[in-house]
Amino acid sequence: MTRLLWNTSDCPPSWGLPTRRVSPQFNWYCLHTKPQKEAQVAAFCRDNLQLETYFPKLRQYRTIRRVRKLVTSPLFPRYLFCRFDPAISYRAVRYAPDTLDIVHLGEKPAVVEDNLIKDLKDWAGDAVDIISLRSPLTPGDHVEITAGPMRGLSATILHSHEDRDRVAILLSILQHGAQLTISRSQIRRCD
Structure with missing residues (x-):
């Protein structure tokens, strides 16, 4: 279906229509x-x-x-x-x-x-x-933190929810474990 625009510049001046050209x-x-x-x-x-x-x-x-x-x-x-x-x-x-x-x-x-x-x-x-979306993160996956004050540290996924943008991770700092909840956008999977 072709749509045509009325081009008043083609009309005779006696019609008294504006001569503005219409462009979609x-x-x-x-x-x-x-x-x-x-x-x-x-x-x-x-x-x-x-x-x-x-x-x-x-x-x-x-x-x-x-x-x-x-x-x-x-x-x-x-x-x-x-x-x-x-x-x-x-x-x-x-x-x-x-x-x-x-x-x-x-x-x-x-x-x-x-x-x-x-x-x-x-x-x-x-x-x-x-x-x-990138492949889902599952418990036990090893990830690296890519943003924030903990950038560069390695962690392990404890649990994640597909419907939320956050995951719980376990940081290994000085032989002690620290649990942290972080945004998915701040981590990437280690291969």
């Missing part, structure tokens, strides 16, 4: 959807409205009914990104099936920077819109 302003916007309807809204916008969409998903290990499984879930549940010009497609996107709203800042739709979308796509790598 395609930016990324964030759409708020009904629960678990992100994929349907993305497909509708992409297939029916001919708009570019980005629906990043996260692949991670989760324990479901005491079984550890690799699952794919939305990176931002109930949200996805769509690139469109509000002057042309605002109503079509806003009232698309299963769309609750377009995220606003004040009275205007909030523009999402192209750099953010590019960074998310770079993070996903070759996988289409799927972002994988």
Whole structure:
């Protein structure tokens, strides 16, 4: 479906229309959807409205009914990104099936920077819109602290929670053990 903009500069001057040339302003916007309807809204916008969409998903290990499984879930549940010009497609996107709203800042739709979308796509790598976290840390893994006052020290993972960003580690300092809870971003696995 091709969208045409009315170009008033082609109209005769007797019509009294402004002669400003209209150019589309395609930016990324964030759409708020009904629960678990992100994929349907993305497909509708992409297939029916001919708009570019980005629906990043996260692949991670989760324990479901005491079984550890690799699952794919939305990176931002109930949200996805769509690139469109509000002057042309605002109503079509806003009232698309299963769309609750377009995220606003004040009275205007909030523009999402192209750099953010590019960074998310770079993070996903070759996988289409799927972002994988580094391999999970399990008790007994040897890690090195990479940030903070304990940088450079080795430790052993005591326990970790997949749904939290923190792990409990055991530091070996001067032949004594010290337990510490630290952010996952401050450690890396020793191979």
